[in-house]
Amino acid sequence: MAIIDVQQVTKVFGPDPDSVLPLLQQKWSKERIYRETKHTVGVNEVSFSVQPGEIFVIMGLSGSGKSTLVRLLNRLIDPTHGKIEIHGKDIVRMNAEELRQVRRQTISMVFQKFALFPHRTVAQNVEYGLEVQGVEKKARRDKALESLRLVGLQDWADSLPSQLSGGMQQRVGLARALANDPDILLMDEAFSALDPLIRKDMQDELLELQETMKKTIIFITHDLDEALRIGDRIALMKDGSVVQIGKPEEIMMNPANAYVERFVEDVD
Ligand code: ADP
Numbered sequence: 001m002a003i004i005d006v007q008q009v010t011k012v013f014g015p016d017p018d019s020v021l022p023l024l025q026q027k028w029s030k031e032r033i034y035r036e037t038k039h040t041v042g043v044n045e046v047s048f049s050v051q052p053g054e055i056f057v058i059m060g061l062s063g064s065g066k067s068t069l070v071r072l073l074n075r076l077i078d079p080t081h082g083k084i085e086i087h088g089k090d091i092v093r094m095n096a097e098e099l100r101q102v103r104r105q106t107i108s109m110v111f112q113k114f115a116l117f118p119h120r121t122v123a124q125n126v127e128y129g130l131e132v133q134g135v136e137k138k139a140r141r142d143k144a145l146e147s148l149r150l151v152g153l154q155d156w157a158d159s160l161p162s163q164l165s166g167g168m169q170q171r172v173g174l175a176r177a178l179a180n181d182p183d184i185l186l187m188d189e190a191f192s193a194l195d196p197l198i199r200k201d202m203q204d205e206l207l208e209l210q211e212t213m214k215k216t217i218i219f220i221t222h223d224l225d226e227a228l229r230i231g232d233r234i235a236l237m238k239d240g241s242v243v244q245i246g247k248p249e250e251i252m253m254n255p256a257n258a259y260v261e262r263f264v265e266d267v268d
Pocket residue numbers: 013014040041042043060061062063064065066067068069
């Protein structure tokens with residue numbers, strides 16, 4: 001069974017999002033909708049499902065709707081239309097307690113800006129989520145050290161973030177996301193701020209880590225090379241819609257339309 005199931009999800013931003021749904025049905029473009037109604041289409045009729053243990057890449061240019069989709073999956077925002085199921089449960093219908101449970105145990109997020117607390121040690125940063133949940137001190141320290149070991153930073157536990165390089169800080173961000181042992185990792189442009197070489201290293205490390213941890217990973221990127229390296233499958237987005245979903249080789253060999261073809265031509 002799919003661990004994530006997204007069915008015909010649409011997100012419109014503005015004062016009366018529902019009023020825009022019929023216009024989308026009539027195939028109005030995102031530009032026209034903005035011009036005539038001042039609503040922004042974030043995500044338009046997106047459907048996909050993800051299997052446990054899969055690395056599912058969502059890729060597209062800036063503004064194509066990737067972050068909106070991630071925020072929907074985490075229910076930081078509600079869809080205007082459509083259904084999002086995690087482990088077979090509709091997250092839009094969950095009450096506050098069920099949602100808290102999902103955020104604690106099921107989904108973790110890794111951000112592009114590592115968002116580490118500068119005055120807390122590396123281990124204290126990794127522990128933060130567990131601390132908020134009320135996990136007692138010894139247990140959360142143990143968990144933090146275990147997470148840091150996974151990303152190769154066990155010797156840096158008591159350093160401050162500023163003593164670490166950008167790549168290492170991002171590994172702390174990853175360790176923090178792993179600390180509550182989630183089933184699903186959401187990584188929104190997690191490597192995009194890193195230098196190209198460090199970025200390649202991080203991609204390799206993530207793939208290596210995935211061999212043992214077997215998480216379900218939603219990996220967002222605007223970089224096709226990265227998508228092809230990392231993804232078991234890739235969903236390519238344009239203007240809020242998914243234009244193609246497939247394995248890297250399928251996208252390369254059989255681009256669904258001229259837009260995907262142009263993307264693929266640029267790969268070295
Ligand atoms: P990406 O992550 O692919 O760069 P986003 O999901 O951030 O794209 O944005 C998709 C579209 O939704 C953009 O046109 C953006 O301006 C719009 N958008 C995102 N968040 C909001 C918001 N809170 N209010 C209005 N428009 C938004």
